[in-house]
Amino acid sequence: MSRSRNTIAGVDAGLLIKDTAKLLPKSSRRLFLRGALSLGALAVLSGCDIIDGDTAENALRVVSRFNDRVQAFLFNPRTLAPAYPESMVTRPFPFNAYYDEDDAPEIDGDTYRLEVGGRVDGNRPWTLAELYKLPEVSQVTRLVCVEGWSAIGSWQGVKLSHFLKLVGADLTAKYVWFQCADRYSNTIDMPTALHPQTQLTLKFDHKILPRAYGFPIRIRIPTKLGFKNPKYITAMSVQNDDAGGYWENQGYNWFSGL
16 A cells, blocks of 8 residues: 655645756756656655655755766766966965864974875875975866855865875775864765876965965865865875765765866
């Protein structure tokens, strides 16, 4: 016997599906709508009654996971984010975090060590002096915040792909996880870690990375939303386990590509 639906008064199932599709990027929206033109299709995706008030949130989580899978499938490691001239750098570049700027971590660069672990041959810690000696690349790219604003920054540092090869990382591993000094953490997929623009950033505007922007190290990923660009990095690990992240564990899309 089929169970009856506990619908929310005034909710149109078809419109709900269309509104849900708006959460997806254009590249995956058609694919979603093509496979979910009925309430039943979306219910199959979610394993629940989509218009039951107690389960709608679970359905949206499933849609979010669907979004992540589609974005990961469509991600092209050779496609570059737009680059800009230095004259377009946003000054002052905005501070962004889940706390006030005065509460940003203060790290002693002289005693700082970057811990490297997981599936790597060389797991010794790195000093800032050693990192500053590595081949430097520069990019002027836009950071896009999930809150709706964006800003162009000038970033200098080491290609993360170069650093991973330097420490003998297992490049067939699935993820790279980052721990930060401010209790933040983040996990990215290996194809993103190896993208030519993904950077272990040490400088902003050709000067040592300021405290407000993530000193001593931030991970700059112009193909991702801003919250996937962790700051104040203290440790990184190459691994096959998805360790999630500060915002992802609270329901944000994991892939969050642009």
